Amino acid sequence: MAKVTMADVAKEAGVSKSTVSQFLNKRYEYMGEDTKRKVDEAIKRLGYQPNYLARSLKQKRTSMIGIIVANIMHRLSTEVSRSIEDYCHEHDMQAILCNADDNPEKERKYIEVLRAKQVDGLIIFPTGQNMDLYENMIKEGYPVVFMDRKVEGLKANTVVAANSEATVEAVSHFISNGHKRIAIATQPLSISPRVDRLHGYKQALIEAEIPLRQEYMIHTEIKNMQEELEKLFSLKQPPTALFAGNDLAFLEVLEFFNGKRLKIGKDVALIVFDNIPFAHLAETPVTTIAQPAHEMGQQAAELLLKQIDDEVQDVQEYVFPCELLIRESSRRKVE
Amino acid sequence: MAKVTMADVAKEAGVSKSTVSQFLNKRYEYMGEDTKRKVDEAIKRLGYQPNYLARSLKQKRTSMIGIIVANIMHRLSTEVSRSIEDYCHEHDMQAILCNADDNPEKERKYIEVLRAKQVDGLIIFPTGQNMDLYENMIKEGYPVVFMDRKVEGLKANTVVAANSEATVEAVSHFISNGHKRIAIATQPLSISPRVDRLHGYKQALIEAEIPLRQEYMIHTEIKNMQEELEKLFSLKQPPTALFAGNDLAFLEVLEFFNGKRLKIGKDVALIVFDNIPFAHLAETPVTTIAQPAHEMGQQAAELLLKQIDDEVQDVQEYVFPCELLIRESSRRKVE
DNA sequence: TTGTAGGCGTTATCAA
DNA sequence: TTGATAACGCCTACAA
Numbered sequence: 145m146a147k148v149t150m151a152d153v154a155k156e157a158g159v160s161k162s163t164v165s166q167f168l169n170k171r172y173e174y175m176g177e178d179t180k181r182k183v184d185e186a187i188k189r190l191g192y193q194p195n196y197l198a199r200s201l202k203q204k205r206t207s208m209i210g211i212i213v214a215n216i217m218h219r220l221s222t223e224v225s226r227s228i229e230d231y232c233h234e235h236d237m238q239a240i241l242c243n244a245d246d247n248p249e250k251e252r253k254y255i256e257v258l259r260a261k262q263v264d265g266l267i268i269f270p271t272g273q274n275m276d277l278y279e280n281m282i283k284e285g286y287p288v289v290f291m292d293r294k295v296e297g298l299k300a301n302t303v304v305a306a307n308s309e310a311t312v313e314a315v316s317h318f319i320s321n322g323h324k325r326i327a328i329a330t331q332p333l334s335i336s337p338r339v340d341r342l343h344g345y346k347q348a349l350i351e352a353e354i355p356l357r358q359e360y361m362i363h364t365e366i367k368n369m370q371e372e373l374e375k376l377f378s379l380k381q382p383p384t385a386l387f388a389g390n391d392l393a394f395l396e397v398l399e400f401f402n403g404k405r406l407k408i409g410k411d412v413a414l415i416v417f418d419n420i421p422f423a424h425l426a427e428t429p430v431t432t433i434a435q436p437a438h439e440m441g442q443q444a445a446e447l448l449l450k451q452i453d454d455e456v457q458d459v460q461e462y463v464f465p466c467e468l469l470i471r472e473s474s475r476r477k478v479e
Numbered sequence: 480m481a482k483v484t485m486a487d488v489a490k491e492a493g494v495s496k497s498t499v500s501q502f503l504n505k506r507y508e509y510m511g512e513d514t515k516r517k518v519d520e521a522i523k524r525l526g527y528q529p530n531y532l533a534r535s536l537k538q539k540r541t542s543m544i545g546i547i548v549a550n551i552m553h554r555l556s557t558e559v560s561r562s563i564e565d566y567c568h569e570h571d572m573q574a575i576l577c578n579a580d581d582n583p584e585k586e587r588k589y590i591e592v593l594r595a596k597q598v599d600g601l602i603i604f605p606t607g608q609n610m611d612l613y614e615n616m617i618k619e620g621y622p623v624v625f626m627d628r629k630v631e632g633l634k635a636n637t638v639v640a641a642n643s644e645a646t647v648e649a650v651s652h653f654i655s656n657g658h659k660r661i662a663i664a665t666q667p668l669s670i671s672p673r674v675d676r677l678h679g680y681k682q683a684l685i686e687a688e689i690p691l692r693q694e695y696m697i698h699t700e701i702k703n704m705q706e707e708l709e710k711l712f713s714l715k716q717p718p719t720a721l722f723a724g725n726d727l728a729f730l731e732v733l734e735f736f737n738g739k740r741l742k743i744g745k746d747v748a749l750i751v752f753d754n755i756p757f758a759h760l761a762e763t764p765v766t767t768i769a770q771p772a773h774e775m776g777q778q779a780a781e782l783l784l785k786q787i788d789d790e791v792q793d794v795q796e797y798v799f800p801c802e803l804l805i806r807e808s809s810r811r812k813v814e
Numbered sequence: 815t816t817g818t819a820g821g822c823g824t825t826a827t828c829a830a
Numbered sequence: 831t832t833g834a835t836a837a838c839g840c841c842t843a844c845a846a
Binding site: 260 | 528529530531532533535536541543551557561564565568573574575576577578591592593594595596597730733734737755756757760761762763
């Protein structure tokens with residue numbers, strides 16, 4: 145049983161608890177050589193393991209942070225989380241990863257539980273539906289960073305991608321290849337990245353003086369995506385180019401194309417927002433917009449740890465540029 | 480500041496700490512209605528948030544478990560972790576995910592830190608190099624489950640896939656399609672799944688009375704994989720079928736084939752151990768061996784929580800059958 | 815250089 | 831039905 149406590153060590157070594165504590169915290173300054181040795185031996189003999197829980201209670205610091213992702217099925221979530229964990233590891237912190245599953249109730253519960261567990265800070269991919277909690281944390285000065293999504297009307301530390309700009313670039317690329325019938329497929333416009341991407345799409349078309357057509361803009365739940373794509377490609381003038389708003393939308397598009405025997409890049413030009421594993425190695429490599437997930441994660445973690453270490457700072461909003469990786473799927477020109 | 484404590488609530492409500500504690504733990508049995516109300520109001524008024532840390536110290540239970548994966552780059556790790564997290568969430572537990580990065584030192588550190596943080600149990604994808612720690616945990620009766628990899632000579636709760644059997648099936652499938660020159664590419668044989676897969680490969684060939692050829696068996700670090708593949712396909716008799724030992728090996732194979740303009744399924748038949756995202760949607764869908772990651776995660780989590788809840792049990796070893804998903808990449812027959 | 819005592823925020827035991 | 835009081839295991843003045 146790991147019930148060896150500091151008191152046991154102290155007794156075994158014939159010193160007091162404080163001395164053992166000193167030793168553990170490497171405050172050797174005024175410690176006699178043989179005291180040190182005695183304590184060290186006692187620890188080894190008893191197989192003592194310190195209890196960080198008790199220490200945290202006293203020090204009011206757990207060296208843990210929480211990550212609450214909106215939906216772990218998005219590749220960005222996992223990439224960013226991994227990056228945050230790496231950063232944490234380098235700084236002797238631990239990350240607890242929670243998946244809110246796009247459910248504001250779950251998000252609420254996680255925020256509450258993690259805070260009750262005294263994690264030192266939180267990185268949240270917000271559902272956007274728990275304003276009271278978000279505001280409360282900020283008001284209290286509790287360390288928190290919002291990731292991937294801006295929350296309307298909230299002044300907070302935020303790390304997001306340049307969604308609108310990147311989409312403008314992608315759609316402009318379509319246009320410069322001669323496409324005029326360009327469609328976009330995203331999930332519902334309930335969060336900022338989707339809104340921003342649609343905005344970028346529209347802007348690019350407007351700049352090129354191509355009329356917007358509602359029927360080219362899908363924004364629906366994943367489960368209805370097939371149906372909407374069916375409608376889209378049954379139009380008298382189906383699109384010649386398609387912009388998939390994220391990785392999950394891309395999966396749907398792929399499935400739909402497979403069923404229809406439509407060839408990516410040949411029958412329909414395609415660009416996907418989000419980096420897709422194997423995109424570069426597919427038989428028809430897929431043009432993607434890569435978000436700098438690693439950098440975004442590092443930045444968020446750095447921002448959070450700074451707050452935790454009380455290196456106070458003003459509220460910051462980092463916007464990371466994305467990279468359009470042009471591959472076969474969007475390279476064909478149309479007349 | 481969230482420094483409102485139970486004592487503050489007690490004072491505010493004009494009752495004692497114990498009463499507040501009772502209230503929080505819903506032990507209403509002997510509590511007067513108006514006491515309840517007073518406490519409830521005081522909590523609301525002060526915005527009191529309980530401190531689970533202190534509670535855990537007393538109760539010797541943190542409701543947290545640790546997951547230590549050997550290498551988070553493997554898809555299986557993330558799928559299993561996700562499944563474990565789901566199970567935990569249903570049981571009001573939290574999971575801390577750590578990545579040992581195939582580094583035994585990191586693994587050691589994580590085991591020590593997580594235990595020091597008093598997590599209630601550990602699920603480990605072991606590097607296999609920290610026998611003393613593994614044995615120690617088991618000897619102490621500390622709840623632990625090993626995942627994906629068996630540790631030689633360790634009697635412990637384990638959840639693994641039926642690696643050998645699944646590989647026999649895959650290689651036999653090659654053979655029944657007329658292949659005789661079948662190669663295998665895995666990472667170094669330092670852990671049990673790789674050994675078992677190679678074993679299955681050999682067994683299938685032996686059963687079919689096809690001579691084993693050392694030059695058809697690659698087991699090398701990822702970083703040397705290109706070079707070894709180069710050698711393999713430069714043989715006078717290059718293989719007509721290739722078994723990729725996991726997802727990372729597959730990536731290398733794909734990259735190599737791309738460079739050589741070899742077509743999967745056409746020039747070389749291919750089967751991959753591990754489910755690959757998009758495998759079914761690729762232009763040449765890839766035959767894979769799917770490990771039941773979800774079920775494995777659930778089983779491991781269940782096993783762990785049972786140990787934590789002291790529903791003692793004998794040491795168990797679960798071996799999960801895998802599924803061979805035959806697709807285009809391995810369907811061609813050779814004469 | 816080391817020891818004593820009190821406290822971190824909760825829960826558990828037992829009286830009242 | 832509620833309240834003192836002593837833990838839980840560690841840290842930190844301050845005292846010796």
